[in-house]
Amino acid sequence: MSIPIDIRRGWWVRLAVRVDGPETRSRHTRADGGGSTMQRSWKRRLLAALALAALLGTVPVPAAAAGYKVISNGVVVSDVQAEMVDGQLMTAVGPFAESLGYKASYDSKSKMITVYKSGYWLTMWIGTHLAFQNDREVWSPVKPYIKNGQAMVPAWWLAVRLGADVSYANGTLTVSNGYKAPQPATGVNPNPRPDSPFADPTYVFPFPQGATYSAYADTMGAxxxxxxxxxxxxxxxxxxxxxxxxxxxxxxxxxxxxxxxxxxxxxxxxxxxxxxxxxxxxxxxxxxxxxxxxxxxxxxxxxxxxxxxxxxxxxxxxxxxxxxxxxxxxxxxxxxxxxxxxxxxxxxxxxx
The missing domain is CATH 2.70.70.10 (Glucose Permease (Domain IIA))
Known part of the structure; x- marks a missing residue:
């Protein structure tokens, strides 16, 4: 690993030290002044920095994205574009959620991401930590963002919110909740007429034409x-x-x-x-x-x-x-x- 350090006169030197949790702590040192005392001071600081870097090993950055993998319920999930950001493995929400039996949608106008299935939904927004799980406020450790047209979210955090078991080792995130993808059905109406006296084809949806709304789920009894x-x-x-x-x-x-x-x-x-x-x-x-x-x-x-x-x-x-x-x-x-x-x-x- 190489840590870029510029010790030219008047420049800031920044050593980022990763600690447990989503936040990064930094130490700043001013390379000011001259003379042998200051030079010896910088030598000591530089040696200490290099020694600490050797102890820490590699610091995860997005450039190393190709080395990360997601396995969900025993199957490698493709198209997740996994990369590490601020200590969190970020994945494309769509394929990741689907691998756990959930659906996901993204509304570009409101920048809202919704993950849902019967009795459950989780809502996030691009560019903010704020999220809601079944109407209750929760907090994402990293702000979701868009990459190559996909909404990227913190995988570990989302998996736990979806009730899955999670582990991470050697660049591989492994999640499991027992879900098995069903075989696709053919010739089935996705929204058949319910067996109900209210299944009147003349009744209308409570939002008019052109209204924007997010995907919703069966939350009855939740x-x-x-x-x-x-x-x-x-x-x-x-x-x-x-x-x-x-x-x-x-x-x-x-x-x-x-x-x-x-x-x-x-x-x-x-x-x-x-x-x-x-x-x-x-x-x-x-x-x-x-x-x-x-x-x-x-x-x-x-x-x-x-x-x-x-x-x-x-x-x-x-x-x-x-x-x-x-x-x-x-x-x-x-x-x-x-x-x-x-x-x-x-x-x-x-x-x-």
Whole structure:
């Protein structure tokens, strides 16, 4: 290994020492002045630096990327473009997540990366440490970035977040969660009509044509935490930019309106077609003009806008990412899984 050190008069000398964790600590020494005393001082410092470098061995840098490999569930994962950055092995999120049985998407407009499967989703953004796991804030040790058109994320950190066992040795990251890739099916509709009275082909998706939103997963029953209590999630979360329009999936009457401690600004609509059944829209940032308790709304009508309100007194927002929570309830207020219905309606969007 070579460490570039310029000891010319007036230059800074920097020795970067890697310690455990994502951060790098540095020591700076000023090569100032002259004379034999200073020269002897620099000789001592240079010898110490070279000795320390020999003890440390190689310092990982992106230029050594070709030597890194990822093995997931016994299979070498190709196209991960693995490289070391700030002590973290970075990989392309798509092939890495898929090797563990998850899906991944990237929205270039919002720079948002989403990793998801049934009951789980993790959201990150290019250029920031901030991330959210099932609505809860977490922290990425290295900021994701784009390389050759691929979103690069810290592999060890992501694997642990996805529940996999991880080890690293001799340039190889090994991850395992028991996932086996299924054989591709043929002639299967990816979003078949659910066996549900709400699988009405005339119902519409809650976002209109042209709206930007991220991939979403079946989060029904997933664990949620608030105010010291754990409870099961009762709907589907669809991440979308703040202010994205939300429309009525079906026609009905507003029976609940205003602030809810958990749901924030929300609207509950009793369906015209199925009296005693309700569609629930939560975490809104605002309502469409003219709506109130008892108002009748038509399918495709604007209801409000995506936000992050809830989990506190009125006006609380920002405790989770902007998204629409969509739920379905029967006459006893028992939740019904909305995910398969949303996938079915997704091809039917209104134009505002």
């Amino acid at each position: 664990s949620r935490y608030w105010d010291g209590q754990t409870f099961g999630h009762e709907g589907t979360d669809i991440p979308a930019p703040h202010g994205t329009p939300i429309v009525a999936v079906a026609s009905g009457t507003i029976v609940r309106y205003g602030w809810n401690t958990l749901g924030g600004y929300r609207i509950t609509i009793e369906l015209d077609d199925h009296p005693g059944y309700y569609f629930y829209y939560a975490h809104l940032s605002g309502y469409a003009p003219g709506l109130k308790l008892g108002s009748h709304v038509k399918k495709g009508q604007l209801l409000g806008y995506v936000g992050s309100t809830g989990e506190g007194p009125e006006g609380t927002s920002g405790k989770f990412i902007d998204h629409l929570h969509f739920g379905i309830y029967d006459s006893n207020w028992k939740p019904i899984n909305s995910y398969p219905l949303l996938k079915y309606w997704e091809g039917n969007k209104v134009k505002l």
